[in-house]
Amino acid sequence: MSKSIDQIFVNAKQWLLTCLGGSPTWVIQVVSSLVNIFALLAVFLTLFALISVLERKILARIQNRYGPNRVGPFGLFQPIADGIKMLIKEDIVPARADKIVHFLAPILIAAAAILALGVIPYGRKMTPFTIDGGILFFFAVGSTTELAVFMAGWGSNNKFSMLGAMRAIAQMISYELPLILTALPVVMVVSSLTPDRIVAAQAGYTFGLVPRWFVFTPWGAAAFILFFISGLVESNRTPFDVPEGESEIVAGHMTEYSGFKYATFFMAEYIGMFAISGLGVTLFLGGWHAPARALEFVPSYVWFFAKLSTLLFVYIWVRGTLPRTRVDQMMNFAWKFMLPMAFTCILAAAVWHYAGRGLRGWLWSLLVIAIVYTALSTLLDTRRKFAPRVYRFAE
Amino acid sequence: MTPTLQAFLIVSTALFSIGLLAALSRRHAIFILIGIEMMLAAANLNFIAFWRFGPHHQPPIGVMIALFSIAIAAAEAAVGLAMVIAVYRHYRTTNVDQLDQLRG
Amino acid sequence: MNSGAFILIAIFTLAAALAAATLRKLMHAALSFALAFVGLASSFFLLGAEFVGLALVFVYIGAVAVLIVFTILLTRRDVEKDRGFNWGGVPIAVAVFGGLTWSILKTQSIAIVAPRMPALTVKQIGAALMTSYVWPLQCVGLLLTAALIGALILVIEEKR
Numbered sequence: 001m002s003k004s005i006d007q008i009f010v011n012a013k014q015w016l017l018t019c020l021g022g023s024p025t026w027v028i029q030v031v032s033s034l035v036n037i038f039a040l041l042a043v044f045l046t047l048f049a050l051i052s053v054l055e056r057k058i059l060a061r062i063q064n065r066y067g068p069n070r071v072g073p074f075g076l077f078q079p080i081a082d083g084i085k086m087l088i089k090e091d092i093v094p095a096r097a098d099k100i101v102h103f104l105a106p107i108l109i110a111a112a113a114i115l116a117l118g119v120i121p122y123g124r125k126m127t128p129f130t131i132d133g134g135i136l137f138f139f140a141v142g143s144t145t146e147l148a149v150f151m152a153g154w155g156s157n158n159k160f161s162m163l164g165a166m167r168a169i170a171q172m173i174s175y176e177l178p179l180i181l182t183a184l185p186v187v188m189v190v191s192s193l194t195p196d197r198i199v200a201a202q203a204g205y206t207f208g209l210v211p212r213w214f215v216f217t218p219w220g221a222a223a224f225i226l227f228f229i230s231g232l233v234e235s236n237r238t239p240f241d242v243p244e245g246e247s248e249i250v251a252g253h254m255t256e257y258s259g260f261k262y263a264t265f266f267m268a269e270y271i272g273m274f275a276i277s278g279l280g281v282t283l284f285l286g287g288w289h290a291p292a293r294a295l296e297f298v299p300s301y302v303w304f305f306a307k308l309s310t311l312l313f314v315y316i317w318v319r320g321t322l323p324r325t326r327v328d329q330m331m332n333f334a335w336k337f338m339l340p341m342a343f344t345c346i347l348a349a350a351v352w353h354y355a356g357r358g359l360r361g362w363l364w365s366l367l368v369i370a371i372v373y374t375a376l377s378t379l380l381d382t383r384r385k386f387a388p389r390v391y392r393f394a395e
Numbered sequence: 396m397t398p399t400l401q402a403f404l405i406v407s408t409a410l411f412s413i414g415l416l417a418a419l420s421r422r423h424a425i426f427i428l429i430g431i432e433m434m435l436a437a438a439n440l441n442f443i444a445f446w447r448f449g450p451h452h453q454p455p456i457g458v459m460i461a462l463f464s465i466a467i468a469a470a471e472a473a474v475g476l477a478m479v480i481a482v483y484r485h486y487r488t489t490n491v492d493q494l495d496q497l498r499g
Numbered sequence: 500m501n502s503g504a505f506i507l508i509a510i511f512t513l514a515a516a517l518a519a520a521t522l523r524k525l526m527h528a529a530l531s532f533a534l535a536f537v538g539l540a541s542s543f544f545l546l547g548a549e550f551v552g553l554a555l556v557f558v559y560i561g562a563v564a565v566l567i568v569f570t571i572l573l574t575r576r577d578v579e580k581d582r583g584f585n586w587g588g589v590p591i592a593v594a595v596f597g598g599l600t601w602s603i604l605k606t607q608s609i610a611i612v613a614p615r616m617p618a619l620t621v622k623q624i625g626a627a628l629m630t631s632y633v634w635p636l637q638c639v640g641l642l643l644t645a646a647l648i649g650a651l652i653l654v655i656e657e658k659r
Contacts, residue, residue, distance in 0.1 A: 143561025
C-alpha cells in the first residue's frame with residue numbers, strides 16, 4: 001500500500017506513456033520529457049506562489065503584524081491577485097536601453113533556475129533528468145546566472161542597474177567557490193557526481209537510530225552550514241541582499257524592469273532558492289530518505305518536500321532576523337573565512353574516510369575542523385581592533 | 396540517417412574559419428581573443444569527434460585532450476584579457492592598429 | 500545520434516559564432532560568443548562527451564564570457580562600436596574553409612558513422628585523470644595558478 005502511494009506519480013507517468021503504445025520511440029521520449037517538465041513547473045510554480053505569501057505572513061508575524069489577510073481565506077489567494085496585478089501593469093523599457101539584451105535577461109535567468117531544478121531527485125525514482133554528472137550540471141547551469149544578471153544590468157543602461165549587477169556578480173563569483181567546494185567532500189565520499197547515487201549513499205541508520213545523512217558527520221555539518229550560507233548569497237537573500245539593497249541602490253539590476261519582467265526576476269530568484277535548498281537536501285540531508293525507520297511508510301517525496309520547506313523556513317527566518325551586511329564585510333567573509341573552511345571540510349572528509357568512517361574518523365575529523373575553526377576565528381577577530389564602545393546618553 | 400564524421404569535421408572547419416575571420420578582420424583586441432577562443436573550440440570539437448568515431452573509446456584520450464585544452468584556453472583568456480586591460484591603461488585604446496609604437 | 504538534432508545544433512552554433520565575429524556592438528558580440536559555446540557544448544553532448552560539454556559551459560560561460568564582458572566594461576571609454584573591419588580577412592577565411600572542406604570531402608576513409616559505444620561515465624574520466632594523466636593534470640594546475648598570478652600582476656594598478 002505505502003509502496004504504491006510512494007510510486008504513484010511514477011506509475012501515473014508510466015500509465016500515460018503506455019497509452020501512447022505503438023508510436024515511435026522519439027515520440028515517447030519527447031512526451032516523457034514534456035510530462036517531466038510540466039510536472040516540475042506545476043509543482044514549483046505552486047510552491048513559489050505559496051512561499052511568496054507564506055514569506056510575507058511569517059515575516060509579518062516576526063515583526064508583530066498580521067501580513068496579507070484580505071484576499072481569500074487567510075490571504076492565501078494573495079499570489080493570484082499579485083500575478084494579475086503584475087500582468088496588467090505597463091511594461092516600461094527605457095528609451096536608451098539595449099532592447100534585445102534587456103528583453104533576454106529575465107528569460108535567461110528564469111531558464112537557468114528552472115533547468116537547475118531538473119537534476120534533483122524528488123523521491124524514489126523521481127529524478128526528472130538523469131545525467132551522469134548531475135551535480136556538475138547544476139553548477140554549470142547556475143554559473144549562467146552571472147551572465148544573465150550582467151545582461152540585466154548592462155541592458156538597462158542605468159547606473160543603479162549596473163552597480164547592482166556588479167555587486168551581484170562579485171558576490172556570486174566569490175561565493176560560488178565555497179558553494180562548489182562544500183559539495184566536493186560529499187562527491188568525494190560517495191565517489192559519484194550523480195544525485196541519485198548521493199541519495200542512495202545516505203540510506204540506512206547507524207545503531208538503527210541515527211540516519212546516515214552526511215549532515216551528522218563533523219565535516220558534513222560544517223560543509224552544510226557553509227553551503228547554506230553560500231546558498232543565501234547565491235539567491236541574493238537577506239542578510240546578503242547587497243545587490244538589490246532597497247535603501248542603497250533602488251533594486252539593483254532589476255531597477256529598470258517592470259510588470260511581468262520584474263515578476264519573472266522575482267520568480268527566478270525564488271526558484272533559484274528552491275534549487276539551492278533542494279541540492280542542499282540532496283547532498284547533506286539525505287534527500288528523500290525518512291529520518292527514522294518507523295517513519296518509512298510515509299512517501300519519499302513527502303520527506304523531500306518537508307526537508308525543503310524546513311530549509312525555506314530558515315531562509316525566511318534569517319531574512320526576518322538579520323540586518324544587511326556591508327559589501328566589504330561580505331567579501332572578507334567569503335575569502336578569509338568561507339574558502340579556508342571549505343578546504344578544511346575536504347580535508348576533514350578525507351581524514352574521516354581514511355580513519356575508517358567510524359567513530360574514530362568522526363572524532364579525528366571533528367578535531368581537524370575544530371582546530372582550523374579556532375585558528376581562523378582568532379586570526380580574523382576584529383573585536384580587538386576597536387576600543388570598547390561607550391554610549392553617552394543625555395543626563 | 397546519422398551524421399558522419401565528415402559532417403562534424405565540416406562544422407568544426409566552419410567554426411575555425413569564423414574564428415579566423417574574427418581574428419584577422421576585427422581591429423578590437425577583444426575580438427581577436429574571441430576569434431582565438433573559437434579556433435581552439437573548433438579544435439576541441441575535432442578531438443571529441445575523432446575520439447567518438449574512432450575504434451577505441453578506452454582510455455578516452457580525445458576527451459582528456461579536450462579537457463586540458465579547455466583549461467589552457469581559460470588561462471589564455473585570463474592572461475589575454477589582462478593584457479588588453481593593461482594596454483588600454485597605457486595607450487587609452489584597444490584598437491590593435493593603433494598600437495604601433497615599435498614600428499620602424 | 501540524431502541527424503535532425505545535429506543539423507539544428509550546427510546551424511545554431513555557426514549562426515551564433517558568425518554573429519560573434521561580425522556584430523558591430525561589442526557587447527552583443529560577446530553575448531553571442533557565449534551562445535555559440537552553448538551550441539558547441541550541446542554538440543559535445545550529442546557526441547557522448549557530457550562531462551566535456553558541462554566543463555565547456557562552466558568554463559566558457561561562467562568564466563571566460565564574464566571576463567570578456569568585464570573587459571569590455573573596463574575599456575568602454577575607447578569605442579562602443581568596433582569601426583574598423585579589415586575585409587582582407589574574408590578571402591583568407593573563405594579559402595581556409597573551402598580548402599579544408601574540399602579535403603575533408605575528398606577523404607573517403609572518414610565518411611563513417613559512429614560505432615556503438617558504452618556511455619562514458621564521469622568515473623572513467625576521473626580514473627583516467629588520476630592515473631595515466633596525473634602529470635598533465637598537475638601541470639595544468641600549475642599553469643592555471645601561474646596564469647592567475649600573471650593576470651593579477653598585469654592589471655594591478657601601480658602606486659605612484
